[in-house]
Amino acid sequence: MYLAGIDIGTTSITVILTKPExxxxxxxxxxxxxxxxxxxxxxxxxxNADRIVELVAELIEECRDEWTHVHAIGISCQMHGILYVNDEGNAVGPLLTWQDGRGDLLMESGKNYxxxxHEWTGYPVHSGFGLVTHFYMTKQGEIPNGAVKLCTIGDYAAMKLCGKAAPLMDCSNAASIGLFSLQKRQFDKEQVSEAGMDASFLPLLADGRQQTVGRTADGKIVCCAIGDNQASFLGAVPSFKGTLLVNVGTGSQVSVYSSDYVVCPSLETRPFVDGGYLLVGASLSGGKSYELLEQFYRDVCRAFGEIDDRRLYEVMNRLAEEARRDSAPPLRVGTQFFGTRDQPMSTGFVEGIRADNFNPRQLTAAFLHxxxxxxxxxxxxxxxxxxGSLTRVAASGNGIRYNDTMQRLVKSRWLLxxxxxxxxxxAAFGAAIHAAVGSGLYSRYADALQSMQGKDTEEE
Incomplete structure (x- = not known):
């Protein structure tokens, strides 16, 4: 018996088959x-939402020899974005992703959507959040003809796997699209309506008694899709409590578990799969900022001659490591090159430039810092x-996994x-763990983690 975890990311899609024991x-x-x-x-x-479903089907086909032994399927997906479906469960427009900027456009009042x-409802929302996008689409009269519900791409993939006509949304994804009461674990339909939106577009929410969407044609249980942040936490940590998850991918995040509802300045409180919460600091920087520096070096090198593009990151990582031996005062870089959630127009900076530290070694290390x-x-x-209760850092994301200097900086930063x-x-592994509990193979996430994560986590 196997479990399948499907992660639908912005740039890639992954399917994992794993043993539940x-x-x-x-x-x-x-x-x-x-x-x-x-x-x-x-x-x-x-x-294109249907193209994403096609890619999922192609990956499943690649696993056809093992797929017959799959018991249950979990899905992780990129958060915040939405698409519209008709009463037959078919997409009637594209997936408008978390990177979509409609919410930053100006209304007649001179303020953005x-x-x-946020002012009208009191809920913290940002451009790219699904209900901000829906707000724009409503005001502009651009909701596609025939649309009756909105959902995330993970919900849509689950619908298609089961042949369902209506989406079922987990709280982790529901909170990510906005206007969601964390304490009640429900959409605030009254605020949705008062903002001029049709609350009937909101999907049915899953609860503790209903964690499955249905079954595939060949009988496999399909669990509700969960947000990729929650799935990554499940797939990376040995236990919920005492762990600081540091993720450096395209963006970057820190996430910590809390069994109780907590509100912290600058942090998002997100519902977790066990009824608890994740406290999340989400940066728009991360691997994208390091990529920006790589592109800068690439342009400089091309201006002076031919280069081997494949080795740039390798050279950058070496330069950052060499900077540790420099005696000159370090440069300081603010990596808000893509803005922040609260201040989308904020910019990055480089400061502290001196004659003895203005070099590629210090610049590269300063980006990581x-x-x-x-x-x-x-x-x-x-x-x-x-x-004060944190005892370990769980690391995830290619931006840290393949950068030894970043790993050393993380350990020295938090002394854990x-x-x-x-x-x-x-995220795909976390989706499989979610499927283990959602399908009833384990009654508690703690038990599933102990068995499936075990003691095989690698200390660096």
Whole structure:
């Protein structure tokens, strides 16, 4: 018997097959997510939802020899974005992703859609949140013809696997699209309506008694899709309490578990799969900032001659390590090159430039420090009792997994041992763990973690 975990990311899609008794991976396959649609406007970010479903089907077909032994399927998906479906459960428009910028466009009042919805409802929402996008679509009269419900791409994939006509949404995804009461674990339909939106577009929410969407044609249980942040936490940590998850991918995040509802400045409180919460500091920086520096070096090198593009990151990592031996005062880089959730127009900076530190070594190291500086500012906002109880760092994301210098900086920053989860694709693995509990193989997430994560996490 196997469990399947499907992670639908912005740039790639992964399917993992794992054994429920020990978490060992039987098969793992991935494809690039090539569903991005051509932009008519610079602020648009959309993907073809049916193409994503096709890619999932192609990956399942690659696993056909093992697929007959799959008992249950869990799905992790990129958060915040939405698509519209008709009464037959078919997409009637594109997936408008978390990167979509409609919410930053200005209304007649001179304020943008995201800030206006926040002022009207009191809920913290940002451009890219599904109900901010829905707010824009409502005001502009752009909701597709025939649309009756909205959902996330994970909900849509689950519907298609089961042949369902209506989406069922987990609280982790529901909270990510906005106007969601964390304490009641329900959409605030009254505020949705008062903002001029039709609350009937909101999907049915899953609860503790209903964690499955249905079954596939060949009888496999399909669990409700969960957010990729929650799935990555499940797939990376050895236990919920005492762990600081540091994720450095395209963006970067710090996440900590709390069994109680807590509100912290600058942190998002997100519902977790066990009824608890994750306290999350989400930066728009991370691997994207390091990629920006790589592109800068690439442009400089090309201006002076031919280069081997494949080795740039390798050279950058070496330069950052060499900077540790420099005696010159370090540069300081603010990596808010893509803005922040609260201040989308904020910019990055480089300061402290001197004749003895203006070199590629110090600049590269300062970018890595800058990424962690932003994450540490979030971590310091945690309640003292939670911050003081941390005993380990769980690391995830390719931005840290393949950068030894970043790993050393993480350990020295928080003075805690650091571990990677046993599986590199943490979100897909976390989706499989979710399927283990959602399908009833385990009654508690703690039991599933103990068996499937076990003692095989690798300490670095």
């Amino acid at each position: 020990d978490g060992s991976v039987v098969r793992m396959v991935s494809k690039a997510n090539d569903a991005e649609l051509q932009r008519m406007y610079v602020w648009e970010r959309a993907q 995201a800030s206006t919805l 800058g990424i962690l500086d932003e994450l540490d500012r979030y971590a310091q906002q945690l309640p003292p009792a939670i911050l 041992p650091m571990k990677f989860g046993k599986v590199k694709e943490e």
